[in-house]
Amino acid sequence: MKKKIPFLVLLIFIGLASYAQSFDEEKLLERVRTLSSDAFEGRRTGEKGGLLARTYIIKTFDSLGVAAFGSKYEHQFTFDVKGKEYKAANILGQIKGTDYPDTYIVISAHYDHVGVEKGEVYNGADDDASGISALFTFAEYLTENPPKHTVVLAAFDAEELGLKGAYYFVDKMKGANIMVNLNMDMISRSEKNELYVVGTPHNEQLKTIIENLKNPTSSQLLIGHDGNDKKQNWTMASDHAAFYKAGIPFLYFGNEDHAGYHHPSDDFENITPVFYKDAVQMIFSVFIQIDQNGL
Numbered sequence: 001m002k003k004k005i006p007f008l009v010l011l012i013f014i015g016l017a018s019y020a021q022s023f024d025e026e027k028l029l030e031r032v033r034t035l036s037s038d039a040f041e042g043r044r045t046g047e048k049g050g051l052l053a054r055t056y057i058i059k060t061f062d063s064l065g066v067a068a069f070g071s072k073y074e075h076q077f078t079f080d081v082k083g084k085e086y087k088a089a090n091i092l093g094q095i096k097g098t099d100y101p102d103t104y105i106v107i108s109a110h111y112d113h114v115g116v117e118k119g120e121v122y123n124g125a126d127d128d129a130s131g132i133s134a135l136f137t138f139a140e141y142l143t144e145n146p147p148k149h150t151v152v153l154a155a156f157d158a159e160e161l162g163l164k165g166a167y168y169f170v171d172k173m174k175g176a177n178i179m180v181n182l183n184m185d186m187i188s189r190s191e192k193n194e195l196y197v198v199g200t201p202h203n204e205q206l207k208t209i210i211e212n213l214k215n216p217t218s219s220q221l222l223i224g225h226d227g228n229d230k231k232q233n234w235t236m237a238s239d240h241a242a243f244y245k246a247g248i249p250f251l252y253f254g255n256e257d258h259a260g261y262h263h264p265s266d267d268f269e270n271i272t273p274v275f276y277k278d279a280v281q282m283i284f285s286v287f288i289q290i291d292q293n294g295l
Contacts, residue, residue, distance in 0.1 A: 024140070025277050031060070031133035032188065032276075033268045035111070036125035043124060044115025045158045046086045053111045057091045057155050060136055065143045066093035069152055077168045081161055088112075088157040090165045095142040097150040104173075105291060106152045106181045108166070108239050109135050110159030120264045125271055127261065128159070130188035134280050141284070147291045149179060156239050159185070166239035170246050179295050180206070181250040182287060183240035188276035190255040193219040195279045197286075198226045198234045198252040199244075205295045206249055209286060216285055217278035225256075249295060253283050 035056065041049030058073045069075075069092035076089045091111070097103065109131025113124030123129075135153050142151055156165035187195065200207035200223055207223075215221055225234040235241065240250040255275075260266035 024137075025273075027140075028133050028137055028277065028280065029273055031136055032125055032129045032271065035129040035132055036123040036266075036268050038121050038123065040123070042115035042122040043111060043113040045088050045112045045161055047115055049115065050112055050157070054089055054091055054157075057111060057132065061091070061093040061139065061153070064136065064139045066095065066139045066153060068092070069094040075169075075172075077164070079158070079161075079164050079168075086158065086161065086164075088165060090157055090169055091155040092169075093139065093153040095139070095146060095151045095153070097148050098146050099148040100294075101150050102177055103149045103294075104152050104176060104178045105147070105149050105287070106154055106178055106243070107135060107138055107184070107287070108154040108156055108181060109184045110156040110165065110239055112157050112160050112165075114160060114262060122262065122264055123267050125260075125266050125268045126186045126189040126255070126258070127266055128185045129268075130186065130271065130276060131184035134184050134187060134283065137280055138284070138287075149291055149294070151291075159239055163239050163242055166242035170242040170248070178243070178248050180290060181240055181243040181248055182283065182290075183238055183243075183250060183252045184254070184283060185238040185252065186254045186261075187279040187283070188255075188271040188273075189258055189260065190219075190272055190275045191258075193272075193275045193278065194222055195219060195253060195255055195275075195282060196222050196225050196234070198224075198237075198254075199240065199250045201226050201228060202244070203249040203295070206251060206290075209289045209293075210251075213282075213285060213289065215282060217281050219275055219278035219282065221282045251286065253279065255279070
């Protein structure tokens, strides 16, 4: 006698199957190639390339049918670093939840990078054009398959200057019910096919989800870099730190540093496309579990 598949498991399976069918690898790669091209001049906050990146992200969100968050996509703010004033902007979209519209899952990546130094363009393909392109892939799926919880797609600015965009967002969202932050920063380049996830020591439900995840890929999703091993601790390493400090559960997804990290060789030609596709699929699998079950 065949065992019946539990309804929740069936829902998750159907969700992942439809996602796999709609996953456009060519668009994922095309958007990384575009955003990490010399035309964007390394996307430094407040400079020409950074402004071009803002426009590109807004146009892409709009073309995909992603609604603006809080009546506008562009949320501007200013800050000082070593006496220099920067004008920055987070680009925020949202897909309303069908069941819990006032509970937020924030999926984030940062669009800024180092810019141009000594005449060389630091294109930041992995850091973090890869995360921004993954945001667009989430947008494509979720506009056609609305989530249970409202999803905020956050393209943060000024990560490279001290996580300023993330801190600004978290401060402005005080009082809102943010269930979890899923942060993607450097997810497209790993010769070992290893994606790390950070944050499970701080939330038992997230730990259970990760430990029991049915990985749909041939790449590895590894718990680590969280202060419990001998590896570098990434708990405060990217935009998820702002959520962590505010007591909001988070998961950070990233591959280990490579020769291109903060170097001009972080170009599209040097990412590992098969791993990148796998990384996005793994992150999406985690999202499905969280959205279906809650925390």
